Amino acid sequence: MDAKWLGKWAGVSILVFITYIIFSGSISGYDLLTGAIVAVIVGGLVANFVITEPRKLLEVGRLGWLIVYAIYYFFAAEVRAHLDVMKRILHPRMPINPAIVRIPYRVETDYAMTLIANSITNTPGTVVVDLDPEKKIFYVHWIDAKTLEAEKARKHVSESFEYYAKRIFD
Amino acid sequence: MRTTKENLVIAISMALFVLLLSLVLAVGGLGYILPPPQVRLIASWYLRVTFNPFERLFSAMAPEGVTSIVWDFRGLDTLFETTVFYLAIIGSIAIARGVIGGHKEVDEKKLGLSLIVKSVTRxxxxxxxxxxxxxxxxxxxxxxxxxxxxxxxxxxxLILLVVFSRYFIEKHGITKNTMLILRSIGLFGIGMTAFIVVIIALASGAPAFVFQNQPKTIAPTGMPFEIGGALTGGTLWFFNVFEMVAVAAGFTIIFLLLAIPEEEYKKILRLGGGEHE
Known part of the structure; x- marks a missing residue:
């Protein structure tokens, strides 16, 4: 029962409690009480599995970067990628140039890497098909491969995602 | 490979089949869809008594009709259903007796799916x-x-089993034996809840039924249907909690048994017979 484990426990319990309340769709006394009990039990069961560095939960700056990233990702990056793919679909000659390119990443934690990978996959036009955690490389299918060089492809596809992922999770 | 013409014939005949079936249903060719009125009386009775403070002697005092029927009106039936499910699991464990499934000492990082899937699962x-x-x-x-x-x-x-592999979750305590203990705790709880009103009534010497929830005319003891303004449904709350534990543990046992490779089963089964090589 060291302080680090208690931190993990508290962090996961908060996530479980919020999920419980949102799913139940009510904040009556019964929901708050049962939600707190469920959060404490489930949080204790999975704490070590979810969080490795509970100290990072206290750094508010990370949450700020997450909010900025969410706004940037959903309202700028996603919109730009959708417009680009829509243009390709509607264009009479369908100008596509597909290829699988190597894209390196330079973040340390698994969560930061997952955030970059899912950001790449969720924007239309690029899909992470595999990764090599030892060499720190994503293999990305790109609908319009502007370059086959790893570093240049990284600039086009994932540099902005990596900028935020590093500040949120690393 | 099917030709385009064959595909066309299949598509048109499927569309015709669905159209004809809906026509038959629409004109009542398969009989009346609604049950006869004398059967519908049961439904209106359940609607009237599921939650009705003015007819408490008949009511289950919980607003969810299905749960009231499952754990109050026909509670004994559900108890035996749970028993059947438990016996099925006991049967599976008996078939797999002696099958350990092999304890591999392998690198956790190399087991299971990619790091991306693992992080999302976490x-x-x-x-x-x-x-x-x-x-x-x-x-x-x-x-x-x-x-x-x-x-x-x-x-x-189940997703841990797929994403991280069986060796990983058995190492972290999700084993057949721990799940069997959890399952037994759940079933013991269901059994005790069936007798809880009887036990309370024993103290005052009043008559009571097994599987009783709310007070009845000749058995005045009952479980409180609300605590501090929050509805609890009396025994229904306890049945739900213990059933969740029992069902979750039971399914996990089955998933663990199914994840054992076929060769491991054959190794054990062949020890008995041997002639089916």
Whole structure:
């Protein structure tokens, strides 16, 4: 029962409690009480599995970067990628140039890497098909491969995602 | 490979089949869809007594009709259903007796799916269990209940099994034996809840029924249907909680047994016979 484990426990319990309340769709006394009990039990069961560095939960700056990233990702990056793919679909000659390119990443934690990978996959036009955690490389299918060089492809596809992922999770 | 013409014939005949079937249903060719009025009386009776403070002697005092029927009006039936499910699991364990499934000492990082899937699983695991608990704990208020909550909770070990492999989860304590203990705790709880009103009534010497929830005319003892303004449904709340534990553990046992490779079963089974090489 060291302080680090208690931190993990508290962090996961908060996530479980919020999920419980949102799913139940009510904040009556019964929901708050049962939600707190469920959060404490489930949080204790999975704490070590979810969080490795509970100290990072206290750094508010990370949450700020997450909010900025969410706004940037959903309202700028996603919109730009959708417009680009829509243009390709509607264009009479369908100008596509597909290829699988190597894209390196330079973040340390698994969560930061997952955030970059899912950001790449969720924007239309690029899909992470595999990764090599030892060499720190994503293999990305790109609908319009502007370059086959790893570093240049990284600039086009994932540099902005990596900028935020590093500040949120690393 | 099918030709385009064959595909066309299949598509048109399927469309015709669906059209004709809907025509037959529309003109009542398969009989009347609605049950006869004398059967519908049962439905209106259940609607009247599921939650009715003015007819408390007949009511289950929980607003969820299905849970009231499942754990109050026909509670004994559900108890035997749970028993049948438990016997099925005992049967599976008996078939797999002696099958250990091999303990591989392998690098955890190399087992299972990619790091991306593993990270997403780590975050969603607690959320799956939260949703499952919410389904079970609101079983007496909204659709859902113990079985549904337990089945949802069993999704958590199932995805761990697929994403991280069986060796990983058995190392972290999700084994057949721990799940069997949890399952037994759940069943013991269901059994005790069936007798709880009898035990309370014994203290005052009043008569009571096994599987009783609310007070009846000749058995005045009953469980409180609300605590501090929050509806609890009397025994229904306890049944849902214990059923969730029992069902989640039971499903996990089955998933663990199914994840043992076929060769491991054959190794053990061939020791008995031997002639089917």
């Amino acid at each position: 975050i969603s695991l607690g959320m799956i269990l939260a949703v499952a608990a919410s389904i079970a704990l609101h079983g007496h208020l909204t659709p859902g209940g113990g079985f549904q909550g337990g089945a949802s909770a069993a999704v958590a070990p």
